[in-house]
Amino acid sequence: MPDAPILPRTTSGRLPACQSCIPRRRRCAVTVLAALALGSSLILPRAGRADPPVTVLNSWFRYIIPQVPAGGYMTLKNTSSQPMVLTGASSAACGMLTLHRTETSGGVDRMVPVAAVTVPAHGTFRFVEGGYHMMCMNPVMHIGQTVTVTLTFADGSRVPAPFVVYGVSGPSGSAPNGAATGTKMKMPM
Amino acid sequence: MGKDRQSGHSCRIVGRRRLMASGACSFLLVALTARANPSGNVNVESWHLPRLAFTMTGADTGQMVTAHDFLGKLVLLYFGYTHCPDVCPLTLHNVAQILQRLGENAEGVRVLFVTVDPNRDTLPVLRRYTHLFAPEIVGLRGTADQLAALARAYHLGYSVTPATASHPYEVTHSSAVYVFDKTGRARLLIPSLASTTPDIAGTASDLEHILHSGTGGLLARLGQLL
Numbered sequence: 001m002p003d004a005p006i007l008p009r010t011t012s013g014r015l016p017a018c019q020s021c022i023p024r025r026r027r028c029a030v031t032v033l034a035a036l037a038l039g040s041s042l043i044l045p046r047a048g049r050a051d052p053p054v055t056v057l058n059s060w061f062r063y064i065i066p067q068v069p070a071g072g073y074m075t076l077k078n079t080s081s082q083p084m085v086l087t088g089a090s091s092a093a094c095g096m097l098t099l100h101r102t103e104t105s106g107g108v109d110r111m112v113p114v115a116a117v118t119v120p121a122h123g124t125f126r127f128v129e130g131g132y133h134m135m136c137m138n139p140v141m142h143i144g145q146t147v148t149v150t151l152t153f154a155d156g157s158r159v160p161a162p163f164v165v166y167g168v169s170g171p172s173g174s175a176p177n178g179a180a181t182g183t184k185m186k187m188p189m
Numbered sequence: 190m191g192k193d194r195q196s197g198h199s200c201r202i203v204g205r206r207r208l209m210a211s212g213a214c215s216f217l218l219v220a221l222t223a224r225a226n227p228s229g230n231v232n233v234e235s236w237h238l239p240r241l242a243f244t245m246t247g248a249d250t251g252q253m254v255t256a257h258d259f260l261g262k263l264v265l266l267y268f269g270y271t272h273c274p275d276v277c278p279l280t281l282h283n284v285a286q287i288l289q290r291l292g293e294n295a296e297g298v299r300v301l302f303v304t305v306d307p308n309r310d311t312l313p314v315l316r317r318y319t320h321l322f323a324p325e326i327v328g329l330r331g332t333a334d335q336l337a338a339l340a341r342a343y344h345l346g347y348s349v350t351p352a353t354a355s356h357p358y359e360v361t362h363s364s365a366v367y368v369f370d371k372t373g374r375a376r377l378l379i380p381s382l383a384s385t386t387p388d389i390a391g392t393a394s395d396l397e398h399i400l401h402s403g404t405g406g407l408l409a410r411l412g413q414l415l
């Protein structure tokens with residue numbers, strides 16, 4: 001098992017469960033199972049080979065039309081005692097995918113490319129609307145789909161993450177399919 | 190005078206960033222010093238802004254449209270561009286929420302989404318883009334002169350800097366949304382709707398007042414509050 005992961009990795013299209021989300025008793029069982037399965041690799045941990053200690057939560061794209069870039073948002077959670085530096089992202093669903101930040105000064109908005117962001121030790125870093133975002137330049141996706149984005153960190157590790165594709169209303173517009181029509185929804189008030 | 194010093198400082202910042210319509214700095218200054226509604230929106234009736242006037246190509250029809258075509262409607266004016274995946278959709282989504290909140294009154298409202306990037310924003314893209322948010326949103330595309338004239342009148346800043354070897358294609362644009370009443374008078378400035386916590390109810394209520402009042406209505410209401 002040359003590249004055996006130390007933490008269980010989710011294979012479904014769902015968001016990977018963070019360790020702290022698992023109830024303590026089950027977390028314990030998971031740890032024991034992982035220890036049994038990977039005994040030797042735990043005794044001799046191989047830095048850089050193991051899964052990086054970053055989980056990606058609430059990750060989604062706002063998809064508009066194919067001719068227009070889609071904005072990507074997420075929360076990065078670092079469970080280790082070392083800062084993790086995100087240096088890039090890629091996805092087959094995006095063509096070029098870059099890290100950006102919206103900057104507002106003097107009532108004027110601009111987007112600036114970002115070379116890297118640091119997720120602090122035992123901390124989180126959020127890409128939120130109006131702030132840090134990912135620019136998916138040539139989106140090939142459809143609303144309701146989940147696409148994979150691979151995040152690259154300065155230590156060379158790569159973290160694949162599922163991104164849910166929403167329409168213009170984003171996650172606030174009820175279910176992803178609710179936004180799929182692109183029509184104005186009359187809400188009962 | 191303190192105001193002038195402050196204004197000069199803002200202008201230098203803006204100038205360094207190659208803003209074509211550098212009125213943005215004076216917009217900020219005035220916005221900060223003007224009296225705001227509880228919603229944070231600014232009553233601009235006393236600013237003596239010119240009546241809404243422009244000539245551009247409408248994305249819906251491909252035909253020339255002017256401000257005259259929108260007389261009788263409450264008009265929201267926003268400068269953006271479609272290759273803007275963050276603040277522009279966030280702003281237009283919030284505008285759509287406000288329109289939803291207005292219910293049947295939304296019929297009396299039109300939202301002008303004026304592209305500051307006419308080289309990349311073709312009419313069909315502009316049309317598809319705006320219609321995804323709400324049917325009341327109209328895409329407008331002007332020549333460089335038509336765009337500059339409208340921006341100058343309302344101190345709306347924007348710039349397009351083509352890509353160089355060291356710098357990507359860059360577009361800047363004002364966050365602000367102006368509100369004009371049915372007669373084309375500038376009534377309200379919404380400093381920004383590019384927020385995940387916008388005041389939808391407060392802004393919808395501000396718009397309702399403008400819809401249902403004569404030109405002096407909002408001023409009278411503000412007078413009662415202050």
Ligand SMILES: [Cu+2]
Pocket residue numbers: 100101111133134135274275
């Ligand atoms: Cu961007």
